[in-house]
Amino acid sequence: MENDDLILPKDFPKLKNDTFLCACHGQETNHVPVWCMRQAGRYLPEFREFRAGKDFFETCRSPAACCELTLQPLRRFPFDAAIIFSDILVIPQAMGMDVQMVAGKGPTFPEPLKEPEDLLLLQPKVDVNKELGYVFKAITLTRHKLDGKVPLIGFTGAPWTLMAYMIEGGGSTTHSKAKRWLYRHPEASHKLLKMLTDVIVEYLLGQVAAGAQALQVFESHAGCLGPVEFQEFSLPYLRDIARKVKDQLKESGQDVPMIVFAKDGHYGLEDLSQSHYEVVGLDWTIDPRSARERTGGKVSLQGNMDPCALYAPKERISEIVKKMLEGFGTRGYIANLGHGLYPDMDPENDHVL
Ligand code: 1CP
Numbered sequence: 001m002e003n004d005d006l007i008l009p010k011d012f013p014k015l016k017n018d019t020f021l022c023a024c025h026g027q028e029t030n031h032v033p034v035w036c037m038r039q040a041g042r043y044l045p046e047f048r049e050f051r052a053g054k055d056f057f058e059t060c061r062s063p064a065a066c067c068e069l070t071l072q073p074l075r076r077f078p079f080d081a082a083i084i085f086s087d088i089l090v091i092p093q094a095m096g097m098d099v100q101m102v103a104g105k106g107p108t109f110p111e112p113l114k115e116p117e118d119l120l121l122l123q124p125k126v127d128v129n130k131e132l133g134y135v136f137k138a139i140t141l142t143r144h145k146l147d148g149k150v151p152l153i154g155f156t157g158a159p160w161t162l163m164a165y166m167i168e169g170g171g172s173t174t175h176s177k178a179k180r181w182l183y184r185h186p187e188a189s190h191k192l193l194k195m196l197t198d199v200i201v202e203y204l205l206g207q208v209a210a211g212a213q214a215l216q217v218f219e220s221h222a223g224c225l226g227p228v229e230f231q232e233f234s235l236p237y238l239r240d241i242a243r244k245v246k247d248q249l250k251e252s253g254q255d256v257p258m259i260v261f262a263k264d265g266h267y268g269l270e271d272l273s274q275s276h277y278e279v280v281g282l283d284w285t286i287d288p289r290s291a292r293e294r295t296g297g298k299v300s301l302q303g304n305m306d307p308c309a310l311y312a313p314k315e316r317i318s319e320i321v322k323k324m325l326e327g328f329g330t331r332g333y334i335a336n337l338g339h340g341l342y343p344d345m346d347p348e349n350d351h352v353l
Contacts, residue, residue: 038340056101088157112169116188154212223264284338288327
């Protein structure tokens with residue numbers, strides 16, 4: 001590493017643009033802050049060039065590489081926040097599972113969990129500093145290198161979403177293997193969700209100690225649960241995570257806003273707005289006005305333009321953004337997409353957002 005001081009989580013440069021953090025707390029801002037999910041990624045030619053020939057998870061384990069990839073989109077666009085380059089699947093790895101990124105296929109677990117006995121193969125107690133210290137180093141280095149330009153967001157996958165990958169062994173359209181556990185092995189499912197929750201809490205606290213200024217929890221697979229399963233297998237753990245992280249941070253006088261993004265979980269919107277998170281992230285299937293009504297001003301909202309709207313001509317994108325802003329209003333609002341950017345999108349269209 002070029003300068004040893006840059007791996008110490010202290011003497012961080014003063015934050016110059018706190019618009020995103022103010023909006024998280026529902027405070028008045030002089031513009032609506034913007035960032036994009038997957039703002040670092042394959043839609044950027046410089047990302048493709050940097051990642052070429054390198055293994056994805058090796059890249060995740062290099063603090064210098066993660067720092068560079070986090071900063072790339074900020075050199076192009078005036079985003080109001082950075083999100084650390086990493087992946088949600090570093091947690092199953094830390095728990096002892098092998099996960100590989102296979103070109104053209106995505107994340108793959110050669111030996112997914114099949115039956116409840118397989119839980120014995122997981123590390124019962126994960127030392128996050130040892131197993132995930134590389135993420136903490138990347139966060140510290142990036143926070144220094146950001147030079148106070150914008151705040152740095154840390155993140156994690158939520159327990160149900162991680163459980164789904166660990167059982168499916170990769171992406172899935174039905175999640176039927178993971179859902180089989182919920183219906184056939186509810187006790188083992190809760191055991192696994194609890195194990196994941198414990199690691200996630202320590203992991204998020206480690207990210208804050210390393211310099212993360214906000215935290216997002218991705219429940220990307222909320223949509224394959226119904227409201228009843230969501231109440232039992234997702235929501236309690238999402239709540240637990242926020243409560244435990246906040247209790248710990250309060251003890252040390254820290255206030256770090258937390259965002260929950262439960263994709264396609266609109267049936268849970270009221271509950272999510274009362275789950276100790278300052279911000280609820282929304283996918284594009286929710287109408288902004290009805291989201292405001294249903295969350296009753298209790299939380300800030302983030303989202304929710306359909307990423308595919310970026311395929312539209314620039315004038316049309318401007319109209320869509322204008323409508324979105326009218327729907328959400330400008331207070332307690334963070335403009336974002338309703339999910340991540342896709343690899344074939346034109347980076348130029350991000351400017352319109
Ligand atoms: O080689 C590559 O570049 C692969 C593409 C890629 C990238 C850029 C993957 C594989 N992960 C990432 C980085 C990443 N992943 C970030 C940081 C970058 C940023 O946001 O700017 C973040 C926040 C994630 C989070 C993540 N990974 C989620 C949650 C968000 C979401 O999309 O819902 C999920 C579900 C994953 C798993 C994952 N990692 C990669 C892929 C292709 C997938 C999805 C697999 C699937 O379910 O089919």
